Amino acid sequence: MPSKSSARLAALTVAAVCSAASTVVLTSPAHADSLRIHDVQGTTRTSPYAGQKVTDVPGIVTGTRTYGSSRGFWLQDPTPDDNPATSEGVFVFTSSVPKVAVGDSVTVTGTVSEYVPGGTSTGNQSLTEITKPTVTTVSTGNAVPAPTVIGSKSVPNRYTPAGDSAANGSLAGLTLQPKKYALDYYESLEGMNVQVKNTRVVTATDPYAELWVTVKPHENQTRRGGTLYGSYDSQNTGRLQIQSLGAVADFPVANVGDTLAGTTTGPMDFNQFGGYTLVASELGTLKSGGLKRETTKRQSRDELAVATYNVENLDPTDATFEEHASAIVNNLKSPDIVSLEEIQDNNGAKDDGTVAADVTVNRLIDAIVAAGGPTYQWRSIDPTNDTDGGEPGGNIRQVFLFNPERVSFTDRAGGDATTAVGVTKVHGKAVLTASPGRVDPANEAWNASRKPLAGEFVFRGKTVFVIANHLNSKGGDYGLTSQYQPVPRSSEVQRHKQATLVNAFVKSILDVQKNADVITLGDINDFEFSDTAKILEGDGELWSAIKSLPKSERYTYDYQGNAQVLDQILISPSIRRDCDFEYDSVHINSEFNDQISDHDPQVLRFRP
Known part of the structure; x- marks a missing residue:
């Protein structure tokens, strides 16, 4: 993103x-x-x-x-x-x-x-x-009109009508039906004094002194207290943003699953970032839900553990290296392979032509060792300056970390920022022409976006192909409270082209070796039910392993009161076939106000 x-x-x-x-x-x-x-x-x-x-x-x-x-x-x-x-x-x-x-x-x-x-x-x-x-x-000194209480029974279960097709899908001219649609109900309260009572927090307090609550405690509830976004037709009508008319310093610092006990009262506003917002003149009392960060299971001797983790624009000046290292060692249990997204170059956002990231990566590796983890080795390809999107000057890229005591990397020369990696057959097996290599980096689908990084690994004598991704962000898409309904998702156009290329590359491996172990992972920037995921999965070349989890645990990101999937690990048929794998979305960031990244990492354990 x-x-x-x-x-x-x-x-x-x-x-x-x-x-x-x-x-x-x-x-x-x-x-x-x-x-x-x-x-x-x-x-x-x-x-x-x-x-x-x-x-x-x-x-x-x-x-x-x-x-x-x-x-x-x-x-x-x-x-x-x-x-x-x-x-x-x-x-x-x-x-x-x-x-x-x-x-x-x-x-x-x-x-x-x-x-x-x-x-x-x-x-x-x-x-x-x-x-x-x-x-x-x-x-002066008059009584303020009594607030309208917003509760589970007052908010309709249907989210929004379809917009006027004659007005490009706009809702603007449609007569409000507040007893039928949630967005119409909230709009009918615009500017009025409103109140919520004893509401559960479903997005933690952010740096802008905002949080989200739900007035429908049983609506698509996750196991840890959030509200799951499970489809485009499940926008979750009970979500409401809370800000304060008072001092920001007094705003509650909440995690998902906490409760704003008592009453929260104030005018109903419409905010650029999230839409309908209760701007509180009276805030409820925060009660902790006791949420703890998760820890996954350590892989067994014959299991390969592969993880993906978006470390959010990590550069050498950041203060989060020790925390990221602790997360990798203690919460993820030192996976054998870690695909990192958003590793920045050696001077971060300074836009001076620097593209190397060895200082950034080695500082993280040193912190992992200090935290009691393995001495990881790493592979990556430096991008061409300012061509891969993200923060200007930052040159974010994907990086493979791997534990050489458990897994080896097959180095094969020829990979660089602009050369496309290919697939050949050697002794009846699929082999990458370059390792590491980039997938079709000159294709216009990757304009101002991160190019996938492909590599060959060997675990206990068996080759595993890993493709690290960070697809086009959702920036520019309209929000769920948009006046245009159904909501246009313009960012999908580029992401679908990218997914098509990644699927084609995976297919080229499987065409050579049907039983090849292939993992495509990273910040996919789209949901497990999205067309992007369907394009990646293709005709069975891949399958998103997060779908192996109970629905209430399928999320990696929390946005505007919706717990949702952005990060995925997709696996080839040889890995999925015997169901001999375990998948874990390790919730250490997205639900917490003191997050070190806005993404939760994912771990896959299987026996190649």
Whole structure:
């Protein structure tokens, strides 16, 4: 994935290329009088008065935002209408610190606008606002309208309707059905004072003082307290992002499975990174769920252990070497082969033409030895400068670590950044033309993306082919709360081309040697049920071994309240045939606020 392997930073990159935010301009009459908030909000996602000046809209101030680039206050009508599709709250954008206080009864005159957090290129829904306001205080110290309680029974089980095909799949003009669709329900509460009670944390607190909870505790629950994303039609309706209107220092530092006990109350906002967000003026009390990091089983003498681990832009200046080493030695039990993704060059993001990564890799190997692990050897191929995507100047690449006391690497000259590795037959067996080598590196499918690294290993006299991958990231895809439904996934186009090439390479090995042991692994950047995975698997050339786990354990990554698969180990028929293998997704990062990577490592144990 992009810098720091996070979809949030991918979205930041996209937003920076376009704009920090944008406003949808709609044509409407020039002026409107005697309106209430529910009139301004209307029954669709966009206001019928967008672009129009409204006068003396009344309400009670329920919250103020005095920081950031979106300063203003939330206004709510204490006398709602009887239409569940119309919100009774709205955000008033002041641009400077608002001069009102919670409990003030005010009237607002200003222009209605539809603000798209992050800009229209994100595909986000718009947020109805009143801008350029003139605010008149009528009285102070009033009771704030009672919050609408969001709970398991109030949120529909269906996530979203399909968008209007005549409007490129947009939801914007569709009448809200809050009793039928979760996204419509949340939209009908936009700007209103809302509350959740005793909610379980399903994504840990991130560096931006955000976390995710679920109001549906039994919805696709994982064994460790998360919420599983198991298909494109299982978006998990109970997920809700929580931020704070208070001091960031006071925000709870939570892990998955913890609970926000009591009530969490505040206005319903729409955030660029995650959509509907409860911005809390009152936060529940954090209660620990006691989540512990997992440890896998050590391989037996005749088992080969192969792992994949995205170490998130590791470079020599990072402070996480000892922690990564401890994870490899103690949690992964020193696998015989480790495919590392996101190893950066020797000076990290400094863009000066450096491509070698020996300092980075050797520092990790030394840390592994210090942690009590083996003295790994390593193989890799330096990329051509600034051609493989990721953080500019970082030159991320895949690296093989292997324990020479357990497994040997078959070195065969000829592999470099631009030469394609091939397959030949020697004595009836498949052999790589270069080891290590890169798979079709000049193909346009790998533009600004990591090229697969292939190598031959020998364990107890038997050859195992390993192909390390880091496919195109999901950066640029629209979020699940997008105004366009079903959600377009533009990043798949390149990833599907890459998967096609990798499958073809595996097939070329199996065409020469039907019973060859082939492992394709790494940061696939896609789900086990995705078309990317299906293309990799092909006509049985490979099979994603994470599907051998119970569904509640199939995840390697946690994003916006969804525990999901991005990292995979795919195996050839000779490994799968006898079911004589064990697979483990070792949860040491994705569920924790103090993660050293946003990915969990995977381990496969089998007998070649």
